[in-house]
Amino acid sequence: MAECPVCAADIQLPEDTVKGELIECPDCGTELEVTSVNPFTLAEAPSEEEDWGE
Numbered sequence: 182m183a184e185c186p187v188c189a190a191d192i193q194l195p196e197d198t199v200k201g202e203l204i205e206c207p208d209c210g211t212e213l214e215v216t217s218v219n220p221f222t223l224a225e226a227p228s229e230e231e232d233w234g235e
């Protein structure tokens with residue numbers, strides 16, 4: 182279980198969730214990054230500026 186840093190909703194994460202994984206908050210729809218898995222910690226994912234190497 183983790184908490185959304187934006188709306189404080191409790192988010193159930195699969196046990197195989199890995200650090201760095203991106204999930205979407207089911208409550209507010211914010212994209213969140215798993216910054217730690219023990220315990221689960223979430224942070225707002227960086228905006229769409231992913232570097233795809235192109």
Ligand SMILES: [Zn+2]
Nearest residue numbers: 185188206209
């Ligand atoms: Zn949320």
